[in-house]
Amino acid sequence: MEYEGVIGLEVHAELKTETKLFCGCSTKFGSPPNTQTCPVCLGLPGVLPVINEKALQFAVKVGLTVGSKISAFSKFDRKNYFYPDLPKNFQISQYDEPLCEGGALEFASDGELRKVGLIRVHLEEEAGKLIHFDDGESGVDFNRVGIPLLEIVSKPEIQTPDEAYDYLIGLKQLLQYLDVSDCNMEEGSLRCDANVSVRPKGSEKLWTQTEVKNMNSFSAVRRALAFEIERQIEVVESGGRVIRETRRWEPETQTTSPMRSKEEAHDYRYFPEPDLVPFVLEKDWIDKVRATIPELPIARKKRFMAEFGLSEYDAGVLTSQKDYADYFEECTRLYENYKADCNWVMGAVLRELNDRKITLDALPISPKMLTDMIRMIDEGKITSTIAKTVFAEMAQTGQSPEQVIKEKNLLPVTDTGEIEKMVEKVIAENPKPVEEFRGGKGKALGFLMGQVMRVAKGKADPQVVNRILIEKLKG
Ligand SMILES: [Zn+2]
Numbered sequence: 001m002e003y004e005g006v007i008g009l010e011v012h013a014e015l016k017t018e019t020k021l022f023c024g025c026s027t028k029f030g031s032p033p034n035t036q037t038c039p040v041c042l043g044l045p046g047v048l049p050v051i052n053e054k055a056l057q058f059a060v061k062v063g064l065t066v067g068s069k070i071s072a073f074s075k076f077d078r079k080n081y082f083y084p085d086l087p088k089n090f091q092i093s094q095y096d097e098p099l100c101e102g103g104a105l106e107f108a109s110d111g112e113l114r115k116v117g118l119i120r121v122h123l124e125e126e127a128g129k130l131i132h133f134d135d136g137e138s139g140v141d142f143n144r145v146g147i148p149l150l151e152i153v154s155k156p157e158i159q160t161p162d163e164a165y166d167y168l169i170g171l172k173q174l175l176q177y178l179d180v181s182d183c184n185m186e187e188g189s190l191r192c193d194a195n196v197s198v199r200p201k202g203s204e205k206l207w208t209q210t211e212v213k214n215m216n217s218f219s220a221v222r223r224a225l226a227f228e229i230e231r232q233i234e235v236v237e238s239g240g241r242v243i244r245e246t247r248r249w250e251p252e253t254q255t256t257s258p259m260r261s262k263e264e265a266h267d268y269r270y271f272p273e274p275d276l277v278p279f280v281l282e283k284d285w286i287d288k289v290r291a292t293i294p295e296l297p298i299a300r301k302k303r304f305m306a307e308f309g310l311s312e313y314d315a316g317v318l319t320s321q322k323d324y325a326d327y328f329e330e331c332t333r334l335y336e337n338y339k340a341d342c343n344w345v346m347g348a349v350l351r352e353l354n355d356r357k358i359t360l361d362a363l364p365i366s367p368k369m370l371t372d373m374i375r376m377i378d379e380g381k382i383t384s385t386i387a388k389t390v391f392a393e394m395a396q397t398g399q400s401p402e403q404v405i406k407e408k409n410l411l412p413v414t415d416t417g418e419i420e421k422m423v424e425k426v427i428a429e430n431p432k433p434v435e436e437f438r439g440g441k442g443k444a445l446g447f448l449m450g451q452v453m454r455v456a457k458g459k460a461d462p463q464v465v466n467r468i469l470i471e472k473l474k475g
Contacts, residue, residue: 002201003236005229007164007194008119008156008209009221011171012149013181014126014189015058020146021125022049022092022276027148029187033131033141041146043088048275055148056099058180059123060281060289062150063100065178065296068121070286074099075278076123079268084140085128093124093151095270097278105154106298107170108316109163113298116167117155124149129188144188150181156195156206161225168192168218173297177322185217192221197242198232208242212256214249224249228256300325308338314346323360324350327367335371337378344370348388352395364398365391373401385458386410413460416468419452422460423468426451437473445469 020027023040040047063070077095100121107114126147131139152171158164172190175181183190197209212228215221232242246263247256272278295303297319304315304325319325324345331341349370353360373390376382382390382405393404405411413419426448427434433444452465 003198003233004201005160005225006156006197006199006206006209007158007161007225009154009158009164009167010193010195011152011154011168012191012193013152013175013183015055015148015150015180016182016189017052017054017058017148019052021052021055021123021148022146025146029189031143033139033143036143037145041087042142049092049273051276051279052148055123056279056281057289057292058148058178059099059121059150060286061178061180061293062152062175063103063121064286064290065174065293066100066103066105066118066121068100068103068118070100070281071097073097073278073280076273076276077270078273079124079270081268083127084138085130085142085145087128087142087145091125091127092273092276094122095265098122105167105171105174107166107173108298109166109170114163114166116157119153119155121150121152124151156197156209161222161229164194164225165218165222168221172218173320177294177297179294179322191216192218194221194225194228196225196228196232198229198236208244210242210244210256211246211262212249213246213259216251220249220251223254224256227254231256294322297322297325304328308332308342310338310342314342317346317350318342321360327360330367331371334367335375337374340374340378341371344374344391348391352391363395365394369394369400376401376405380461381412382410383412383458383461385453386412389458410459413456416464419456419460419464419468420472422452422455423465423472426455426469427472434473445473448473 014027017027019025020041023038025036025038025041028036040049060070074094075097076092078090079093079095080090082089098120101119103118103121104115105118107116126144126149128140128142128145131141133139154167158167172183175183175190181189185191192215194212194215195209196212197207199205199207210228210232212224215224228247235242244262246259246261248259249256301315301319304310304319305312310318317324318328327349328341328345331345332338335341349363349365352363373382373387373394377384377387389408389410390401390404393399393408394401397404399407430448430451433447437444437448448469449462449465452469453460453462456465
């Protein structure tokens with residue numbers, strides 16, 4: 001019998017609000033442990049939580065974008081459990097009345113558009129972070145406690161580990177476009193758990209699922225799912241039964257291992273959060289949130305192809321991140337040579353980001369600086385060789401192209417008298433290639449050209465050099 005995997009993903013994304021979900025503490029990442037806490041997020045007696053409206057806006061913005069039904073009435077619930085990173089011994093979450101229900105995520109997979117249904121999108125608060133020291137002791141950092149967390153739960157409609165990977169890429173892209181989360185997996189602001197089961201190919205029935213945790217990158221998710229599907233098939237084929245349990249991805253052995261039996265909802269003894277009143281979202285408020293939704297990646301890619309004549313590949317790369325797309329689009333607005341704009345952004349700009357491992361906002365070259373430089377190439381003021389030097393210098397110093405050219409004395413040599421002198425020098429110093437050229441070997445010309453350009457430090461117009469060189473050689 002042939003089997004297929006059935007995958008549902010549960011993604012937690014930290015929302016990038018300035019302050020926490022129920023108090024005014026900062027959400028800044030990387031501060032010294034326990035410096036961003038207060039009686040509310042530490043759960044001290046007598047305190048009352050107050051909802052952060054921005055977090056609510058962000059959650060609804062996501063819900064509207066994926067076509068969820070936004071609940072007119074919603075409330076928070078207490079999810080009770082004990083763990084050292086949870087000072088209140090409960091987490092404020094949403095149980096039976098989530099903010100957003102249904103909808104679907106559309107994403108590119110294997111060259112096609114795929115749609116996977118969503119069960120719910122809800123808001124909850126983050127737990128703290130345990131830190132285990134080398135000497136065997138552990139500490140807890142409560143800075144993270146209470147940061148708003150968006151939980152996005154998909155239906156079990158994902159079919160393969162590759163599709164799960166593409167779903168995550170699509171979701172991350174969407175959250176970044178909406179500017180609601182950094183989605184930084186290294187900093188833990190995006191995490192993913194997976195529900196996995198197998199069933200005979202073509203069957204509609206869901207078999208027992210396991211939940212896989214502890215995957216800290218998208219590729220780890222892909223590998224963990226591939227392993228877990230294979231493992232379950234082996235269990236079933238050898239006459240065994242898959243047990244409902246939570247399993248842990250072990251990066252060292254690239255396997256999953258049992259962690260605990262799967263909790264059921266009743267284990268958490270959910271009940272309505274008594275310190276927060278249920279809330280009703282008014283239509284006007286929702287409409288205001290709707291108005292903040294920008295053009296989304298799939299639509300933007302199509303528009304880039306139609307409006308700027310980009311290839312599907314180029315449009316795909318440029319719209320893969322909102323900041324790339326914004327940067328490129330600003331370039332096209334400043335200078336309408338779309339092809340050149342695209343080539344420079346796709347080439348030099350992205351290479352610079354990659355080489356220096358920086359993000360676009362840390363690059364000191366503004367779209368204005370870049371397009372001023374491209375215009376100078378098109379107007380013949382500088383050669384493309386010089387442009388490379390100008391670009392590198394702008395990337396280091398943040399100076400405008402004009403400043404760089406002036407300070408580095410990069411203006412092209414237009415004085416033909418000066419070029420003639422250089423040509424004569426090269427001819428005098430290279431008797432052998434000169435003789436070869438005169439003897440009919442055209443190849444030697446390329447070498448001599450290169451020598452002149454070297455003497456000119458790339459600043460001479462190649463066409464002028466070529467003309468003078470041939471004149472002198474034939475002379
Ligand atoms: Zn606080």
